Amino acid sequence: MRALRFNQDATCCVIASKMGDISIYNCDPFGKCFELDAKKNSTNTTDDMTDSTTFQSNDMSNLYVDQGEYIVEMLFSTSLIAVVDRSTGTIKGKKLKIINTKRRSTICELVFPSEIADVVMNRKRMCVLLENDQIYIYDISCMKPLETISLWNDGSGKNDSHDRTHPFNDSIKKSEEGKTRDRRNSVRSRIRPRITLSNEDRSILCYTSYSVSKHKRDQPLLKDVVVYDAINIKPINYLSSVHKGNIACMALSQDGKLLTTASEKGTIIRVFNTGIDTKFDGKNPLYCEFRRGSRPSNLYQLIFDRSSTYVGCVGDTGTIHIFKLKTDNNLSTLNVDAGETGEITSYESFRNKSTATDPSRQIANYLSQTIKAKIPNQNLDRDFAHINVKEGTRYCLGFPEEYINQVYLAGDDGNFRIYALPSVPGSCVLTKSSSFM
Template identity: 55%
Template sequence: MKALRFNQDATCCVVNPEPHLVSIYNCDPFGKCFELDGRGKNQSIDNLAQYPVGISSSSFDGENEYVIEMLFSTSLVAIADRSQGTSNSKKLKIINTKRKCTICEVSFPHGIVDVVMNRKRMCILLESDQIFVYDISCMKPLETIDLWEDHFKKTSSDSNEPKKAKSQVTDSRSRTNSVGSSTRPRMALSSDDRSILCFTSYSSSKNNSSSYLLNDIVIYDTLNVAPINYMNTAHKGNIACMAISNDGKTIATASDKGTIVRVFNTGVDTEYDSRKPLLYEFRRGTRPCNLYYLCFNRKASLLGCVGNTDTIHIFSLKEDIGNYDAINSEFYDEEEDLSQSNNGNGLRDRKSPTDTSNHFTKFISRGIKATIPKQNLRRDYAHIPVLLGTTYCLGFPDEFVNQVYLAGDDGKFLVYSLPSTPGECVLTKSNTFI
């Protein structure tokens, strides 16, 4: 069995219990509410489930046959079939599960990698590094975002902030982003009607101008079809997974190394300082791993982190964030020191031997500090021990704020209670997908 994903409010879960079969389950009360069967049943749905279904690309990385996205607990489901060659991988079908019919079908120039949607917008990521933005009420195309183009103009209130340099490889898309690729663009859409989209963008490597990393983030307003902010170098390596809060005000990211999880301010409805976007920084562990899923609860007070380890981590975002000014300013201390050490004519001030010694000591200590891993990073508030080798998807139910849902490839649907103090979550319910 393969657990595909929870919907936006964790009221339903999509699973693939066996080949040719896709099932949708209610989480509470637990039970099957719909089934797509390609072996003779539900033929009015164009046999959408007639082949083995893989994991939703927006949740996990693997050899996926389908990309599936639900719209809350409604009957609307978007499905892209990647199992039947190139032509079918370019088609997105919008299904009404109650009427058991296809509402519409949209074809794209390249294969579909990911689909995200809310009640206002639908965004489709293609293998060609393009994002198509649609008005979901009428499926009208609104915008096509090319991740290689410099169409993000300066939006920050800081007039001294430099513009993003135009990529020199706009017309040379040599890489193809498959669903199973670990180094492909990521995107996430807020579930409220503000419809804030965040996605990774290419940046040139400092050591090699011809090499590109996916560690920049663009914050985009899909209602007004305009960028809001641009965030440079969220991680040193490629961003492996990403999540956005319900209101679109915060985003969480993890790199391909998988040891650090960061939470940033998007600048939505707040004064945005591009030099201090970091709100929280958490240490998942010291050993690298593949983090494939991040998830906020509705109030963005908790952040779930799932990877290919034997522990699922839940971080708390309730504590004071004042100490993170030091983390944000750490990368700019040297620049500030240089500006303070020059007089109004641009000449370096004359210093006494003691001042010079202090400056040298500070410079050396900063260099040593940069090579030592931060030991004061926050650890998880709660954790869940799981089976190593089993892939899980996680959901925070809006209706039960102190619970966490887990669906695993071992066929189990588990309900955990969050602890009142930091520690291990308590298993309260266990069900099996039929």
């Protein structure tokens, strides 16, 4: 398979075959409810699994794709899907189609100035990330463009060369922007800008932001996160240096209150408060953190369940991890790796923050961080549950809202599996298996 993902509530799974055929499956009961046949240039739709209809879709022929070259985002269990075909060159890669599978028609086509890297949406907003490091925000009810965000700006729409997160001079900025134009397959790359959108109507958007250190000004890192209100179109908070390296994977909880992240190393999974509540202590945004393992891993997916009780983690190893969040976390007593945990502030406070501090406190803080940084943190909680899988197969994890003690697992080996979560830490139990073939 060349594309594989669940919709927001894990009621459906979307796949694209090696030949580019797009199919949507109901998860419970398992069965195909939509198919786009690239060979026949047609689309087959089954409404309520009883009626099958065919219509011509010539624009979607020749859909042979590589992994990551095809983007399909489904809006919950509705008939609305967003489709991007990156497999046939840069021109088609700039076009996004909104398709109504029930009416068997293309609602609209949006053409962007650069190739599309990712699409996320909920019932209120659709956000499109481009290869040129821009984010377009749309009102999904009428597909009206609301805002364009540049990751090279400060998020408020105004360039600020004095902002410490974006101290790029013109030469550095042009150099890095040139790199984005050359990364044809960056949609498949772990190290690229990331966006995630909360599923609820509050529409909290989080996206990675570039950060430059004083000693490596020519090597910006994607280790900061902007928390953005996509309804009122304004930045809310800023998480600085949530990891030492680039953020390779992240996800928001359903209500947008929690953000989970992982770096390119993939050994530590962190969960942060986004600070969207009115009363919040921004000095310590870290909610909890887990150790996935000691060996580096390429992580494909992080995901919260509906109640923000579990965080699922999928990578290229033979184990899928499920971590359990503790509701009685004491933020002030967390054992944290020095130098990797960020600070969250209001966006305006971040921009206007004074650099003047007490020299004695600066020295004490420097010494404590230097000492802690030399001590590896091995006491972090491990996973609560896990699923042993075959290495070399790509998987996608889903938490069904109706069945809180189950997880869905789809693999590009053509199998769909349902597992039961254990009552005590241990391995998940396979309860049902089906095939996409």
